[in-house]
Amino acid sequence: MNALRVGTRQSQLALTQTNWVCQQIQHIHNDVTIETVKIVTKGDRILDVALSKVGGKGLFIKEIEQALLDGTVDFAVHSMKDMPAEMPEGLMIGAVPVREDVRDVVIAKDGCKFQDLPFGAVVGTSSLRRSIQLKAARPDLRIVPLRGNIDTRLRKLRDGQEGLDAIVLAAAGLERMGWAEQITERIPVDLCIPAAGQGALAIQCRSDDRATREILLALNDAPTEKAVQAERTFLGRLNGGCQIPIGAHASFVPGEDGLLEMIAIVGDTTGARILRAKATGTDPVQLGHTVADQLFAQGAKEILASVREELNRS
Numbered sequence: 001m002n003a004l005r006v007g008t009r010q011s012q013l014a015l016t017q018t019n020w021v022c023q024q025i026q027h028i029h030n031d032v033t034i035e036t037v038k039i040v041t042k043g044d045r046i047l048d049v050a051l052s053k054v055g056g057k058g059l060f061i062k063e064i065e066q067a068l069l070d071g072t073v074d075f076a077v078h079s080m081k082d083m084p085a086e087m088p089e090g091l092m093i094g095a096v097p098v099r100e101d102v103r104d105v106v107i108a109k110d111g112c113k114f115q116d117l118p119f120g121a122v123v124g125t126s127s128l129r130r131s132i133q134l135k136a137a138r139p140d141l142r143i144v145p146l147r148g149n150i151d152t153r154l155r156k157l158r159d160g161q162e163g164l165d166a167i168v169l170a171a172a173g174l175e176r177m178g179w180a181e182q183i184t185e186r187i188p189v190d191l192c193i194p195a196a197g198q199g200a201l202a203i204q205c206r207s208d209d210r211a212t213r214e215i216l217l218a219l220n221d222a223p224t225e226k227a228v229q230a231e232r233t234f235l236g237r238l239n240g241g242c243q244i245p246i247g248a249h250a251s252f253v254p255g256e257d258g259l260l261e262m263i264a265i266v267g268d269t270t271g272a273r274i275l276r277a278k279a280t281g282t283d284p285v286q287l288g289h290t291v292a293d294q295l296f297a298q299g300a301k302e303i304l305a306s307v308r309e310e311l312n313r314s
């Protein structure tokens, strides 16, 4: 008999993800019992302000990490893309389950494909990463801020708030909620490079908790882990938080045994300057550094400095 406690945010998505992980664990270890501990994070308390204005890294995870360190919970399930590249001493990612669809998606009021949206259509997203890439493809679009949990955002579109014609969300959240039928179009990754870790889960635990680590390991998917490692190494080099427009997507090249390809983007807040990079490699950490170095060689440091300055001012 083994009794574990899992920490989670209380959004529908967080609970759904956590339940999925607990089911997987109990499928493999039917003697393990798991108690769910709901934790409110700073990100949950300030849902009315654009994330880019709130700033700070790990807005949705700090309180949960503290509960892990305190021993109040034994593991935690996070959306990988909400995790900062660096982790507090004593904690680790114990498993990375197989990734969902990594893409961003458009949900349009009239079921209109992205390129077919009317001139000047209003598109809701609070993500600078999404907004600068969508504007690069469709400069006419009017991007408006959109916050809240997935269900809140879908409701705002249905209600036509802010004159919304469409919203952009991650496919993964919708898939996990069972709401994929609402998706109008999955945006190709080279048109809108996803956030580092998008579509993946991170199961976090204490580094010294061997028993829990052993249990979690069975849920790990090595290809997902390696792709995410490349993306997060890159993110760490750029020192990026969720408010900075950075995208990174790594995937194994089909038919090329063990070869990863990564594409990445960094831009300023208006999208006036956008830098892109692409590389392949077999070592995830090396690949993350290679792509970061490519962007630094193109002037990413100046862009990042200007974004940070701007976000600090506003």
Ligand SMILES: NCc1[nH]cc(CCC(=O)O)c1CC(=O)O
Pocket: 079, 080, 081, 082, 150, 168, 169, 170, 171, 172, 173, 197, 198, 199, 200
């Ligand atoms: N930004 C919040 C967030 N964090 C994780 C997901 C779900 C998708 C995922 O796990 O990548 C979402 C919602 C969204 O971006 O649409």
